[in-house]
């Protein structure tokens with residue numbers, strides 16, 4: 001009897017990496033997406049995602065980040081596509097900045113190459129930045145950004161090359177329990193599987209409503225792009241400007257601004273991409289308002305211009321994108337309790353894409369019935385019990 005394939009439901013940032021990881025192992029695998037990835041209606045678009053190893057969110061992510069850097073390089077050599085640019089990442093914050101404190105601690109604990117920088121030195125090395133005198137910096141020179149659209153396309157290319165079947169424009173409606181394993185119900189089709197990996201991003205709750213204890217709340221986020229002011233184009237280029245993150249201790253509400261410099265071969269709009277990592281409005285992923293109010297883009301420009309004085313024109317482009325927030329803002333990667341052969345990888349809470357190649361391997365392990373790797377056990381469902 002031929003072995004039923006593993007089915008990956010959702011081929012965005014994380015699902016495409018999981019599909020490639022399963023396919024590389026020579027196991028029959030089918031990937032399904034309701035849209036045509038890479039697309040701009042989920043969480044994996046906008047031309048760039050910051051990647052760094054000195055992780056303030058939780059030090060247990062550091063080994064995964066290290067593995068992810070290698071995974072991106074491997075993907076580049078497999079496909080010849082450029083996914084990763086190591087322009088460095090500069091974090092800056094005041095004396096009470098948790099982002100700075102926790103990043104410094106992760107760097108020290110894990111021996112990550114990172115420099116602590118005094119404000120005078122920061123202004124001298126990156127003259128486009130002006131920070132208050134009580135701010136410090138942390139510069140991680142090997143960090144930078146990855147390009148999600150290229151990453152998704154590259155992972156799908158590798159998966160295809162290793163024999164994966166990819167079905168796009170097909171929606172998974174339900175996952176049922178069959179006699180020999182889970183059965184995926186799509187429009188007009190019933191597909192038997194040896195295991196199902198659900199990587200449906202903001203739509204995960206629709207397919208697995210029982211995961212409500214983890215929350216998995218879709219939120220709408222805004223990103224904007226700003227060109228440089230006249231004659232200052234070279235200062236916003238990745239050869240001079242690192243990716244950056246500013247934590248001004250509550251001045252911007254409960255969140256931080258971040259930016260990715262302009263760069264050669266940029267995917268999407270030109271200029272510096274700016275986002276705000278913090279709470280956003282909860283949304284139904286089927287009904288997202290894609291209009292962006294002028295006052296929102298103006299606020300991004302005004303807030304950031306205090307740190308990059310006179311450097312940026314007002315935003316010439318804006319877009320929306322979805323976060324899927326878990327209850328504690330850490331990822332949810334596990335077998336689904338009470339369902340045989342179903343694995344979930346969701347709740348990436350606005351910081352998951354950098355890890356895609358590393359997570360793809362660990363999600364593939366779970367799909368193949370292997371034990372969860374020790375470095376992702378902290379992301380399991382058991383933490384939500386009670």
Ligand SMILES: Cc1cc2nc3c(=O)[nH]c(=O)nc-3n(C[C@H](O)[C@H](O)[C@H](O)COP(=O)(O)OP(=O)(O)OC[C@H]3O[C@@H](n4cnc5c(N)ncnc54)[C@H](O)[C@@H]3O)c2cc1C
Pocket residue numbers: 009010011012013014015032033034035037041042043044045046048049050051170171172173199200201202203204207221222223275321322323345346347348349350351352353354355
């Ligand atoms: C503005 C913004 C900035 C971010 N910045 C960073 C950053 O700097 N660094 C970082 O590491 N991360 C960042 N993130 C987070 C990161 O991008 C996400 O964590 C990651 O892309 C999530 O990928 P995903 O595969 O879960 O979701 P998606 O990429 O959205 O993929 C889900 C896929 O599932 C498909 N699907 C859904 N339902 C079904 C169904 N029923 N049947 C078939 N297919 C289905 C969808 O069509 C979609 O293609 C950011 C996110 C946003 C929005």
